[in-house]
Every structure is written in structure tokens, then in C-alpha cells.
Amino acid sequence: MSTFLYFKFVLHIEVIRRRIISFIALLYPFLFMYLPLPVTLLDGNEMSHDLQNPISTYLWQLLFFSCTLVAFCWADRWSRRSKGIYRLLKWGGYYVVPSNRQLWVLGLLGLCFKLTIVSNQYGEEVQSGLGTLSMFATFLYAPICILFRPLLEGTECSKKMKICVGCYIGFLAVFLISTNSRSQMLSPVIVWCFGYLMTMVYRRSNQLFFSFKKLLLGIVAALMVAGPVRDMGYAMVLVRSQRSGISFSKLLDESIETFMDKDLLRKAKRIEQLMNKMANGNALDWDEGYVNNLFLNRLCNYRVADATIYHANRAGYAHPAMLENFFTSLTIMFPSPIVKLLFGDIDKSLYSYSPMDKLYQINTGTGLGGYRVGGDVGLGLATFGLLYFPLMIFVFTIVFMIFNSVTRFVRQTPVIPFLTIVLVYFHYFLKIQVGGGHYCTSHLCIVGILVLYVLVSPRLQDNPYIVPWQVARCRKGGCHA
Amino acid sequence: MNHLSNISVLKSVLWLILGVSFAIEMVLYPSFPNLVGER
Numbered sequence: 001m002s003t004f005l006y007f008k009f010v011l012h013i014e015v016i017r018r019r020i021i022s023f024i025a026l027l028y029p030f031l032f033m034y035l036p037l038p039v040t041l042l043d044g045n046e047m048s049h050d051l052q053n054p055i056s057t058y059l060w061q062l063l064f065f066s067c068t069l070v071a072f073c074w075a076d077r078w079s080r081r082s083k084g085i086y087r088l089l090k091w092g093g094y095y096v097v098p099s100n101r102q103l104w105v106l107g108l109l110g111l112c113f114k115l116t117i118v119s120n121q122y123g124e125e126v127q128s129g130l131g132t133l134s135m136f137a138t139f140l141y142a143p144i145c146i147l148f149r150p151l152l153e154g155t156e157c158s159k160k161m162k163i164c165v166g167c168y169i170g171f172l173a174v175f176l177i178s179t180n181s182r183s184q185m186l187s188p189v190i191v192w193c194f195g196y197l198m199t200m201v202y203r204r205s206n207q208l209f210f211s212f213k214k215l216l217l218g219i220v221a222a223l224m225v226a227g228p229v230r231d232m233g234y235a236m237v238l239v240r241s242q243r244s245g246i247s248f249s250k251l252l253d254e255s256i257e258t259f260m261d262k263d264l265l266r267k268a269k270r271i272e273q274l275m276n277k278m279a280n281g282n283a284l285d286w287d288e289g290y291v292n293n294l295f296l297n298r299l300c301n302y303r304v305a306d307a308t309i310y311h312a313n314r315a316g317y318a319h320p321a322m323l324e325n326f327f328t329s330l331t332i333m334f335p336s337p338i339v340k341l342l343f344g345d346i347d348k349s350l351y352s353y354s355p356m357d358k359l360y361q362i363n364t365g366t367g368l369g370g371y372r373v374g375g376d377v378g379l380g381l382a383t384f385g386l387l388y389f390p391l392m393i394f395v396f397t398i399v400f401m402i403f404n405s406v407t408r409f410v411r412q413t414p415v416i417p418f419l420t421i422v423l424v425y426f427h428y429f430l431k432i433q434v435g436g437g438h439y440c441t442s443h444l445c446i447v448g449i450l451v452l453y454v455l456v457s458p459r460l461q462d463n464p465y466i467v468p469w470q471v472a473r474c475r476k477g478g479c480h481a
Numbered sequence: 482m483n484h485l486s487n488i489s490v491l492k493s494v495l496w497l498i499l500g501v502s503f504a505i506e507m508v509l510y511p512s513f514p515n516l517v518g519e520r
Contacts, residue, residue: 003499011488034499037502038498038499041506046510047506048510
């Protein structure tokens, strides 16, 4: 049913070209609905395996997906009429095209911020300001966009530059192993993949998407993900359990050491399987494993969606504690000084848990701080009750309208700002469906990054001394310098 | 034109995978969709 709806309303080349970012954002909910059936079969399981309420989970998920599609279609229609967000971004200089040198400088700045975050996040003490720094660290991926200069402004970069960027992507992939996060490790490659996807979508040549060479590369990549990359991901998960309090260089060493020790990996997998079997007796135990492949587990995880709905049913819909937790998370997502200024002295460290942790704690009395991943439907029902669905249509429509505005067309030629390519993976792709936080707060984070960039972008223009309000005046024709 | 044919091919392949998976699921696990879950 969801496949039919997706094919009918979204999967058309005109829609994809017109709303590429919204299409990418919607890709995750679609894969979430589509993949469970074939992937669980490949694992030798049935789709409903280990689910508490399979039927209600399927129906709630279908309703959620349909509401997302409604929001997508409304946003598509309204984005044609209303250009407010587009004008605001244009006024702020969002569509300014930086030079290659500026992209490299931004990348190096992002690298410095990332290095600061990585060297602090595993320490004994929690450092303040890391959330804000992580916004700046997004610029880490800026040099990758040099490869997609035709999307940015229409000119191709030199072969030498392409090799430099290729080496940078390789360096990032190795460096990001130290973050001990699978999604971070693969992020430079995925940013490249999304840039490539956009290039393909907007290319008007006679060449087919999937030539024989590309197909071969795709198969090699799939084998890598299924083999060595999967093992590396598993090694990271193993080391993650003991990462608190050790330096990041030691963490990197341990991850690689665990990856090399195939015997240890095999034993750990066996122990995990046994633990899962033992845990199956207790309905309240938390287990996020649905399919065997760690990466596909992120893309299709009905088990998490089902467990969240199960706990929402137990706690009751529109639970006051969940609502309070939602408003608190909205309050504390701003940087500490702003929180202090607007809402008084709030200790952020007291709220170091995910919404799913809170829901789990309501039912079991324990579990705060585990950063459990929760399904949007269950969390939404537990927080707002049935009001969640109209609310989500409203919020998603606005979000899709923002997504529709971060690309533009000049005489029917697409112009994709570099920040749009950079933000695709972490802020547009894996957001709707299952995650560690409230959907709303994660999207306000995007607004934060856009505001940040709008403040920075005028400095990217030729005149390094020009200030934002002068840029606005120049565009209106008032500057004669 | 090629883009259109690519999308059409993609849709057909996805329908095929879904159809075959559904058929296998019905044969291997006739209780699909399992009304009570496994637990």
C-alpha cells in the first residue's frame, strides 16, 4: 500500500527534479516501509518476528507514512505559491557560490571543530558548547562539494582538484572512525553519494543511470558494506560500550584492533545472539535488533517502531510526563547562554537522555541515560495522543517547504547551494521515522545551521570586508563602492 | 526520455522484489501477517 502511494505521488522524475531534498527526506520513510519484507526474508525470518503488536504497528506506520505524503504534496503546492522562505534565504546570502579556496577553508575550520568535539566527548567531564560546535563541524564536508561544481554554478573543476578531494574523502573516512559512530564513519562517502545522485537527476544526457561500470562499482560497494565495513561497524559497537573516559586516539586504536581480531568479533556475535535469545523471555527488555545487517537495521527497524508503540500503549496516550519532557527538550536545545538568558538557570546535564528513555522509564522505572532510539509514531502518540497526526502534518508541511526552498532554479537550470549538499545526509535524510530525539527539535537544529550560515555567507563573497547589511543594500542597488 | 524509462524500470524492479518477497513470505509463513507476534 505504501509502495503504491509512494509511486503514485512521489516517484516521478518531474517531482524528483522539482523537490529533490524533500524526495531524499521522504526516501527514508519509504525504505522503512519497503525493506522489512525482503530483508527479513533474506535473514530467514518472517516480517512479524519478535514484534509485540504487529498489526497495530503496520497500521500506525501506514497512517504515519500517509500523513507524511500529505505534507509532502501540500508543501509542493504551497511552495509554488509562497516564496517567503526562498526570499529570506536569498536575502541572507544562502545562494552565494563560494570559490574552491573558500570551500577548503570552511572544510579545515570544520575539521578543527570536529577535532575539538572528538577529543572532548569521551572525557570524564561533559564540556559545554559541544552542541553549538557540532553545527560548525558540519562545514567539514564543504570541500566534497568541489566535485559537484556543475550543480553549484555550472563549471567543472580540474582533474588535479578532483584527486585532492578524493584524498580528502579518504582521510575523513579514516579520521571519523575515531568518533566511534557508524553513520559518521560513512558520512563523507554518503555526502558524495548524494551529490552524485543529484548530478544524475539533473543530467540531461542519453546515458543510462546504471552503466555496466557503475553497476560493478555498486556491487563492490555492497560487498564492502556487507563484509569489512560491517565488521568495522560491529567493532565500533563493541568498543562503544567502554568508550567513556578514554582518549580518542586510544579509542581509534581499540576499534582497529577489535576489527583485526576476527576471532573476537565472531565470539562477540555469538554471545550477542545468546543474550538476545535469553532476553526474549522478558517483554520489557529493550532490543533494537530487527535484521542482521547493522546498516540495514537503521533503514528498516519495525522492532523499534513496534516497541515504542507498545510502551506508548502501556504508558497511555498524551502522557503528561512525556509532554513536559517534550517542552523541556525544546527549551534546552538552544546554546547554554541563550537558555540561561531566556529560561533561567537550567542544568542541561540533568536531561542527558532521549525521549524513548523517558517513555521507557515511565513504564519500568529505570533506563534514563541509555539514549534509546524510539519510533516517531509511538513517541508522538505517547506525547500528544491522536492529536499527533494533524500536528505532524502541520510541522512536516513547514519542514518540506523549507526543504523545497534550499534549492533553486535559474532559467530552469538547478542551482544547489553547497550547504544543501553538505546537510543532506545528517539533517535531511535520516530524520523522519526512527531516531534518538524529537523530530521537531532536530529540525530546529537545521534552522540553527541555516541562520548560522546566513550570518557567515556574506563573508564568502569577493569583498572580505563587506558586512551583511551592506550586502543587502548592494543587492537593492544602493552600493556604489 | 531515458530518465523516464529508468524510473519505470526501477518501479517495475521494486514491484517485482516486493511481489516475490510477499509470495515467499506467504508460502514460508502462512500466518502472515502474524496476528500475535512471536513472543
